[in-house]
Amino acid sequence: MEIRIQGVSKRYFSEGKTITALDDVNLTIPANQIFTLLGPSGCGKTTLLRCVVGLETPDSGEIRIGDEVVWSREKDIAVPPEKRGLGMVFQTYAIWPHMNVFDNVAYPLQVRRLPGDVIRQKVEKTLRFVRMEGFEKRPATKLSGGQQQRVALARALVGEPKVILFDEPLSNLDAKLREETRKELRTFLSELKITAVYVTHDRVEALALSDTIAVMREGRIIEVGTPRKIYFDADHRFVADFIGRANLVKAKVRGHEDGHTIVDCGLGAIACQGRDLPAGSEVTLCIRPEFIRIARGEGGAGRNVVSGRVESLIFVGETYEGEIRIGNELVLAKIDPDAGVKEGDPVRFSLDPAHCLLLAI
Amino acid sequence: MDRSRSKLTFSLILIVGVLTVGPVVMLILGSFSEGLTAFGRFTLDKYVEAYTDPALLDVIVNTTVFVLGSSLLSTILALFLAYLNNRTDIPFKFLFKILSIVPMMIPHLLFSVSWALLLNPSNGMINLALKNVLSLESAPFNVYSLWGMILVEGLLDLPIAYLIIAPAMASFDVALEESSRVFGAGTWRTLVRVTLPVLRPAILAAFILGVVRSLASFAVPSVIGMPGRVYVLATHLYQMIATGFATDYGKAAAVGMSVLAASVTLIVVYRALTAESEKYVTISGRGYRPTVVELKAARIPLFLVVAALSFIMAVLPVAVLFYTSFVPYSMVPSARAFSMMSLRHWTAVLTDPLSLLSLKNSLFLGVAGATLGVVLSIFVAYVIVKVKTRAAGILESLSYLSFSFPGIVIGVGFMWFFVQTPLYATLWALLIGYIATYLPYGIRPLASAFVQIHSHLEESSQVCGARPLTTMRRIIVPLLVPGIVSAWILMATMFVRELTLSVVLSRPGTEVLAVQILRFADDGLWGRLSALGIIMIGISTSLVVIATLIGAQFRAEESAG
Numbered sequence: 001m002e003i004r005i006q007g008v009s010k011r012y013f014s015e016g017k018t019i020t021a022l023d024d025v026n027l028t029i030p031a032n033q034i035f036t037l038l039g040p041s042g043c044g045k046t047t048l049l050r051c052v053v054g055l056e057t058p059d060s061g062e063i064r065i066g067d068e069v070v071w072s073r074e075k076d077i078a079v080p081p082e083k084r085g086l087g088m089v090f091q092t093y094a095i096w097p098h099m100n101v102f103d104n105v106a107y108p109l110q111v112r113r114l115p116g117d118v119i120r121q122k123v124e125k126t127l128r129f130v131r132m133e134g135f136e137k138r139p140a141t142k143l144s145g146g147q148q149q150r151v152a153l154a155r156a157l158v159g160e161p162k163v164i165l166f167d168e169p170l171s172n173l174d175a176k177l178r179e180e181t182r183k184e185l186r187t188f189l190s191e192l193k194i195t196a197v198y199v200t201h202d203r204v205e206a207l208a209l210s211d212t213i214a215v216m217r218e219g220r221i222i223e224v225g226t227p228r229k230i231y232f233d234a235d236h237r238f239v240a241d242f243i244g245r246a247n248l249v250k251a252k253v254r255g256h257e258d259g260h261t262i263v264d265c266g267l268g269a270i271a272c273q274g275r276d277l278p279a280g281s282e283v284t285l286c287i288r289p290e291f292i293r294i295a296r297g298e299g300g301a302g303r304n305v306v307s308g309r310v311e312s313l314i315f316v317g318e319t320y321e322g323e324i325r326i327g328n329e330l331v332l333a334k335i336d337p338d339a340g341v342k343e344g345d346p347v348r349f350s351l352d353p354a355h356c357l358l359l360a361i
Numbered sequence: 362m363d364r365s366r367s368k369l370t371f372s373l374i375l376i377v378g379v380l381t382v383g384p385v386v387m388l389i390l391g392s393f394s395e396g397l398t399a400f401g402r403f404t405l406d407k408y409v410e411a412y413t414d415p416a417l418l419d420v421i422v423n424t425t426v427f428v429l430g431s432s433l434l435s436t437i438l439a440l441f442l443a444y445l446n447n448r449t450d451i452p453f454k455f456l457f458k459i460l461s462i463v464p465m466m467i468p469h470l471l472f473s474v475s476w477a478l479l480l481n482p483s484n485g486m487i488n489l490a491l492k493n494v495l496s497l498e499s500a501p502f503n504v505y506s507l508w509g510m511i512l513v514e515g516l517l518d519l520p521i522a523y524l525i526i527a528p529a530m531a532s533f534d535v536a537l538e539e540s541s542r543v544f545g546a547g548t549w550r551t552l553v554r555v556t557l558p559v560l561r562p563a564i565l566a567a568f569i570l571g572v573v574r575s576l577a578s579f580a581v582p583s584v585i586g587m588p589g590r591v592y593v594l595a596t597h598l599y600q601m602i603a604t605g606f607a608t609d610y611g612k613a614a615a616v617g618m619s620v621l622a623a624s625v626t627l628i629v630v631y632r633a634l635t636a637e638s639e640k641y642v643t644i645s646g647r648g649y650r651p652t653v654v655e656l657k658a659a660r661i662p663l664f665l666v667v668a669a670l671s672f673i674m675a676v677l678p679v680a681v682l683f684y685t686s687f688v689p690y691s692m693v694p695s696a697r698a699f700s701m702m703s704l705r706h707w708t709a710v711l712t713d714p715l716s717l718l719s720l721k722n723s724l725f726l727g728v729a730g731a732t733l734g735v736v737l738s739i740f741v742a743y744v745i746v747k748v749k750t751r752a753a754g755i756l757e758s759l760s761y762l763s764f765s766f767p768g769i770v771i772g773v774g775f776m777w778f779f780v781q782t783p784l785y786a787t788l789w790a791l792l793i794g795y796i797a798t799y800l801p802y803g804i805r806p807l808a809s810a811f812v813q814i815h816s817h818l819e820e821s822s823q824v825c826g827a828r829p830l831t832t833m834r835r836i837i838v839p840l841l842v843p844g845i846v847s848a849w850i851l852m853a854t855m856f857v858r859e860l861t862l863s864v865v866l867s868r869p870g871t872e873v874l875a876v877q878i879l880r881f882a883d884d885g886l887w888g889r890l891s892a893l894g895i896i897m898i899g900i901s902t903s904l905v906v907i908a909t910l911i912g913a914q915f916r917a918e919e920s921a922g
Binding site for chain 2: 112
């Protein structure tokens with residue numbers, strides 16, 4: 001089911017100050033996709049999710065789920081959360097400690113007064129789906145973090161909602177479990193025909209899980225796109241910087257040449273991805289460290305050849321992270337462990353214009 | 362949603378405000394007004410009269426010695442016990458649990474009476490026994506003295522001091538001590554330079570709470586102090602309002618204002634200290650037990666000390682009362698004494714209309730008062746924990762205010778308050794006064810229960826499609842049940858034994874158990890007193906058992922679906 005959010009704003013008053021949590025948000029979440037709201041903490045992503053589910057009341061605007069208007073200031077519609085028929089996985093999982101696994105999962109069906117054998121069937125099916133079969137009688141307090149996460153997912157799925165919402169569901173797990181659960185979640189969700197809205201501040205999680213990502217900052221949606229688009233081809237400097245490590249270099253457009261835009265910057269004249277920018281405009285050149293590869297016997301050929309000096313080298317396991325000094329600029333690059341360079345060595349590398357991204361601001 | 366919440370907050374502020382600030386306002390007004398009411402012409406006479414009373418100086422000296430001495434005793438004992446339990450290899454650690462909980466079941470009044478029965482100079486059992494054995498002329502001990510008062514009050518305040526110090530001791534980060542050892546300090550030096558200073562906020566908090574409690578204490582000063590003509594502020598006030606030819610509430614209020622002010626100040630300091638001690642406490646969370654100090658040769662002697670203390674605190678008072686209720690007059694346990702045992706005192710009590718009335722009244726106040734008190738506490742605790750507005754903060758301060766009210770002082774305020782209403786001299790006056798004074802006892806367990814109910818637990822029920830009432834019934838109430846049960850138990854046991862407020866508010870027809878027991882003590886009817894006291898303990902214990910069973914039943918039903 002599609003979710004349409006139009007002109008939604010929300011302000012808080014706390015200790016005499018006004019905090020704008022959502023600032024005129026317009027967003028369409030397409031049906032049957034994994035859609036992620038990504039942003040730093042305090043950007044309003046959780047508030048937006050809570051407005052969709054009905055736990056928070058916006059100050060203005062309209063929210064539609066499918067064909068139904070669930071909230072509208074003008075039309076004076078406010079459907080309470082229990083009537084919206086959604087599923088949600090909370091950050092804390094919110095597994096009720098006084099019930100066992102079965103009762104936790106059966107709850108959404110019990111409150112709908114379904115017959116007992118139907119409930120039992122559906123709970124069994126859902127628990128099998130999240131690979132928690134056999135845990136029905138286990139008290140909720142005796143579950144590990146990963147198990148709680150699965151029970152929470154089962155509870156959100158058991159009522160077969162058309163939309164399921166996730167509020168940072170992996171942030172309470174340790175790093176290794178988080179990675180496993182992320183993969184599992186991706187598998188579970190792609191097996192179902194369901195619209196999933198996922199809130200996170202973890203960019204890797206967002207990139208790995210989503211069909212579409214919306215990046216938020218200070219209560220606004222900054223940019224919406226596929227993970228590849230957001231990572232390689234962001235329109236905004238904030239998005240490019242937030243989604244991954246990036247070298248951001250001030251540059252000025254010189255002109256255009258066979259599909260590339262040529263800029264002048266601290267690295268020299270660099271041919272970049274073509275952008276429709278007038279000559280002379282101030283831009284930011286964005287180069288991800290993984291596309292600055294310095295390997296022995298390489299470099300010097302092709303376009304965009306840059307030479308500099310290795311200022312520092314840090315070994316981080318699969319690679320060295322090197323800072324390379326080029327005039328006044330300091331650029332972060334990945335260097336193969338077997339490249340054989342040392343601190344202070346002069347180096348040369350070339351940049352593929354396809355990976356030199358220009359940002360308007 | 363927000364609007365209904367703030368409406369709730371404001372009506373609660375109004376209710377709790379009337380209950381706690383109301384009597385204080387009446388007290389202030391009364392202390393400045395002419396005549397016996399609170400609304401007479403303005404005058405300073407009461408203050409002049411109260412503070413130029415030549416007896417007052419003695420009373421203040423006595424009070425200071427009594428309050429500081431008993432608090433020091435309870436704090437040192439608590440520190441000693443907490444250290445032994447948490448940090449040494451002393452055997453039978455379950456004794457510490459008994460020491461910290463069981464004495465709370467024994468009303469202060471009865472605890473004091475049992476010591477009077479043991480150590481009074483004319484026929485105290487220990488005195489009689491020692492006189493026989495050592496063929497002494499006079500009794501070796503006189504409990505009716507300042508020292509006797511300090512001993513008994515110190516023992517009474519021991520459990521609460523222990524409950525403050527022990528958790529701080531248990532969650533103490535041993536690395537702090539270990540590093541002191543690494544840098545060359547010995548066990549003793551580490552204890553003095555590191556352990557005790559780090560625990561200082563908790564120790565001070567226990568001491569200050571002891572001061573507040575002994576300042577408000579009425580049982581010990583009346584049962585043990587008054588027969589020896591040792592008067593402290595509480596009994597000085599009691600004399601002014603309950604005995605003598607001309608009761609003078611205004612003068613009592615004038616003296617009471619200083620007691621109240623001191624008490625409120627101390628509670629403010631106490632709350633700051635407990636907040637501080639929570640900051641100091643560093644739980645390492647690495648799951649290893651702190652290094653245990655080996656007591657070696659001292660192990661058994663120290664254990665005997667703890668065992669003796671447990672016996673004195675938990676077994677002896679009940680045993681003494683039980684024994685006294687069966688023997689005709691005070692005598693040392695012997696074959697003769699056992700042969701003379703009878704149910705005389707029990708039949709006397711159970712046919713005494715006044716005792717039966719007080720029994721009925723106390724039972725009603727315990728059950729109805731605790732139930733109403735818990736209902737109010739649920740709402741107050743909900744607002745304090747879940748509605749985090751400034752108004753909720755005001756409600757929190759208001760509701761903990763009564764914690765610092767000495768019952769006998771605030772009782773005078775309540776009396777003036779109720780005289781203005783038709784409730785005066787009814788059981789409802791006592792009921793309202795009890796709830797107001799003991800509100801923190803209900804709020805505290807419920808507030809911690811609410812803290813455990815993360816808002817996500819409610820919200821997730823809502824998202825699952827449950828209506829608000831269903832969420833209330835299936836999620837919130839079951840999770841609250843443990844808190845409700847302990848709040849009810851605490852309030853009910855407090856109400857059944859309540860003494861200090863009752864001596865001021867109780868009128869003919871509204872006698873309660875503690876007042877009746879005090880009357881028996883004044884008349885020296887120790888046998889009847891003991892029988893009624895055992896009945897009082899019996900009622901408290903049954904209330905605890907019943908409430909626990911109901912709570913367990915409720916949980917069993919929920920988990921059965």
